[in-house]
Amino acid sequence: MSQRSRAPDLGSAREIEEGLGDPFTAAFRATRMAMAISDPRQPDNPITFVNDAFTKLTGYSREEVLGRNCRFLQGSETDPASVDRVRDAVRAGEGIELEILNYRKDGSPFWNSLVISPVRNEAGKLLYFFSSQADVSAKKEIELELTRARDRLEDEVARRTRDLQIALDQQTALLHEVDHRVKNSLQVVSSLVLLKARRIPDEGVREVLLNLAERISALATVHRMLYSTGDVSRFNLAEFVAELSGDLVTTRPHGQLELRLNVDPVAVSAAKAAPLALLVNEIVGNAVKHAHPRDRHGCLSVEVTRPGNDVRIVVEDDGVGMDMRGAPEHGFGKTLIELLGRQLRAHVDWEDAEPGTRVVVTMPLNAEEAQL
């Protein structure tokens, strides 16, 4: 009998019953761990030994399994990827550990914690594959349930995140819509005042109404900018100052006033937008209208910077000084500047720029704005 075809000697029933033979063999036979041995040197690596625990676990008798490849344990729901892993390991003569869905003789499935180890002789020649099988269905079921619970949780989190995002989008859209409507209404009010102003013969009264319309229009611009940007909580002060200054300068004959803008990107909280816009409108409007009376040419410089945690707005002209400006509205404009400055906790300094006037507004940013 050649070495090749001989099954491993695991002792006879008599030897076990009488306590004879190899104690390891006896242990193999008696253990509650299902075990099998296959012979890779025979065609299709047939099973050459199984213990009682194996037959108990699988429901097959020893006669039914000996001489067969152990793939008969696979069934319809067995993961083909797991089957591939086992086949590849066996082909390569390597060991493998995995959990695979197997089927008993009666067709009932069980999760098999399978360990396959190659057995080699001293020369390194592959003699057998030794495998152990354990039913881990209960553990696997808990794992699967945990996975399902985690998936459900993730789905729920995703759903709630989606709901929150939708709510946020709706809120943003609503705020944009509100700003849009406020802008439209302010614009109508401004038009109303301008229409009335046209019908007033008294130049002084007309001047008052035009100034009023300009202030309302500045507020309309604020609301337009608030809904034109993605972030509803911040007001782009730099953009506003640049646009308003440009607009105001064009109310003077072309070329009379040269505008020098030096505006750093600064944003403030949307809550400050309206008072700040009115403040800037007063200061820049005042300079545009009164610093260069009649056809006097000159220059207006508007600067927005952010030293430290302050916003600094500097409006400087090279026209006639404050004392020389005889505008009837001037008193109210200055009062408005002081009131708005107080509301914004800003310092407003009026300086003689020799020639002209320099107005410096310094407004502290809050912690949130400092992050913008």
Add this chain to the structure above:
Amino acid sequence: VKKSLRILIVEDEILIALELESLLQDAGHEVLGIAASADEAVSMGRDLGPDLAFVDIHLADGPTGIEVARQLARHGVMVLFMTANAKRIPDDFAQAHGVIAKPIRNAV
């Protein structure tokens, strides 16, 4: 010599339209009429043949200003959009020639 233009105003807010009319008249132009809806705008554009139309995007019958611009362009009218939100204008500009931001200010 400044050429006087014959202008159509397409705007559903009557006070804004009137104020714009005054501004244009002050600048020496002739305002042919004010249309508040898309139908009015297109028929007035066709019947009156203005040189130029100021078109608001949002009209009495919805955001129809874009389509009005296309129709007016077909009748050879030059179109300027008036809007506070230039993002609503399509990429091809609907054959319009420009856009002015609202609120509109009087520049000398």
